[in-house]
Amino acid sequence: MIKAIEGMITKKEPTFLVLKTGSGVSYGIFVSLFTYAKLEKNQKIELLITQIIREDANLLYGFLDISEQKMFEMLVKLNGIGAATAMAVCSSLNVNDFSNAIISGNAEAFRSVPGIGPKTARRIIAELSDAKIILDSEQDSSNSRNEAMQALESLGFKRDKISKVLSECKSEETSEIIKEALQILGKGVK
Secondary structure: OOOEEEEEEEEEEOOEEEEEOOOOOEEEEEOOHHHHHOOOOOOEEEEEEEEEEOOOOEEEEEEOOHHHHHHHHHHHOOOOOOHHHHHHHHHHOOHHHHHHHHHHOOHHHHHHOOOOOHHHHHHHHHHHHHHHHHHHHHHHHHHHHHHHHHHHHHOOOOHHHHHHHHHHOOOOOHHHHHHHHHHHOOOOOO
């Protein structure tokens, strides 16, 4: 089972990229539009991987953060929701919007997702209403990264550079993420 892949992005298309590892092996990986927007060609990254093995294919789905990965994995476990539909949800709703839709029972939030009608949206909400706690605990990490992004932007750093740096940061708390990012950016915070 593949859990993560680190390498250089050699090909980048919306919802798909090719990652070449240090050993020279290239992997085709499906990603959400949110993940796609944070990445640049020739960027070295590590993606969390969900591997789906079917009778006719061995597919890899990549994520920059664990909360999006958990959202995807929760969706593919539902009856009638395949990996393509789950990735469409991940591309249309961020983790906060998805979690809020589940908590509030808002089936309309899924209206923008290709392949999901009102009936399927209601079923997703019904089946995942107990799982909202799992996503809520992961939101803190996502919120910390968003806060760090805003703080670094206010210091004059460019959003694309910040995204690259934040993908390298291991810290979870906003202040620690900012310190780590500033060190990477060469500002030397102590």
